[in-house]
Amino acid sequence: METRALTARTSNDSARDIPEATVARLPVYLRALTTLSEEGAGTCSSEELASAAGVNSAKLRKDLSYLGSYGTRGVGYDVDYLRYQIAREIGVTQDWPVVIVGIGNLGHALANYSGFRSRGFRVVALLDADPNRHDEVVAGVDVRPFDDLEQIVRDQGVAIGVIATPALAAQDVANRMVDCGISSILNFAPTVLSVPEGVDVRKVDLSIELQILAYHEQRKAHGVTA
Amino acid sequence: METRALTARTSNDSARDIPEATVARLPVYLRALTTLSEEGAGTCSSEELASAAGVNSAKLRKDLSYLGSYGTRGVGYDVDYLRYQIAREIGVTQDWPVVIVGIGNLGHALANYSGFRSRGFRVVALLDADPNRHDEVVAGVDVRPFDDLEQIVRDQGVAIGVIATPALAAQDVANRMVDCGISSILNFAPTVLSVPEGVDVRKVDLSIELQILAYHEQRKAHGVTA
């Protein structure tokens, strides 16, 4: 609570500064709550929700306490109410327009991924530098030239871009995105992007995850055989 | 170091216990070194490599120090030598057979992803429960029934499985994988898997990453307007 003085909150708060580790878990809680709600649960305890989310219950309670006191002692949390509060805190009660650049195999998969739409993200454009791909229609959206980026971003108010190009093109795409005013980038290309301050980049790297698994796998094998 | 008593290391070490955070960065260093090598660099300083990998140079040096003293003071690191050492530590000098279950959009993309092969992972089988998908050939590998899992795992010595199924099927697939002896799972399904001790699970969730970006994006917008 004493950190509120630091963040110079303006009018109504509702946005204290939440630790990164907690932010990363909120979507997991959100999903677990959605599942619980679909199963007909009206309330749930921190223990139940923590188990559904795969975390420690003390950690869950601490995470939720950053958002406010939305539980009732002796009872638990109202599933739908808590779900709404988390959704609002993350910002997925509103609709986020998203552009995807690079419509190869991965781009196709992303464009077709239903989990985006159902969670408040709307794919408003698919862009690709290859003219052979233009006028192709993927998931009901037609693929357009990369140069249309600026107009689309301006017209639709896009703040989030997804990069699914080969590694070599990724930095150029990122630069163009930043120039157009995009300030959050999800990067699937296996390369390190450099962007100006104020722009957020998150990276998803398929082969890195496998390599981490391989490391542990190797150690397991060693421990057994040696 | 006091945790070594727990892990019951046997004969020659060469495998001190490396912090998880470091393990997660080693593949990034590996990729940066590969790029440097292709650019013809013979040696590099921690500053250069750190910049290429997008991390602090002190952190890089500390990370590398867990592997051993592979640098030369006043000079830097031999690119190819360091690259080999990291590859060996991760375990990607050997070949890892991998099975992918669930050949939808994402499964297709994964099967075609060249980054796996080039990093020591070989997709030995594609499995899908849907009979309509069988006999389809993706990336030179034909799609087979899910029930073939056990035989494939046994014949090919598969230790790593990738789940790219819908959420509802993921836990069942994971159970079967574990039963067959798979001990590392990369899960793309948006669900929390529960697995017995000794089995590693890593999760890649596309929509969670977007939600994290949305949270920060929302805060940026708030800070500006309010």
Added chain:
DNA sequence: CCCGGTTTGTTCTCCTGTTCACAAACTCCT
């Protein structure tokens, strides 16, 4: 109204990871 049972919110402690700063070690030049 009071009491036992339950569950949250929070404090405190521990541990992991990050960063700074510097001694040790190496090269090159004179």
Added chain:
DNA sequence: AGGAGTTTGTGAACAGGAGAACAAACCGGG
């Protein structure tokens, strides 16, 4: 050989997150 310049490896301080534990708050029954 010696000294200036460079870069690694690491000790130490610092920050942040995880988990145990407990007081505060709520419900229901008598």
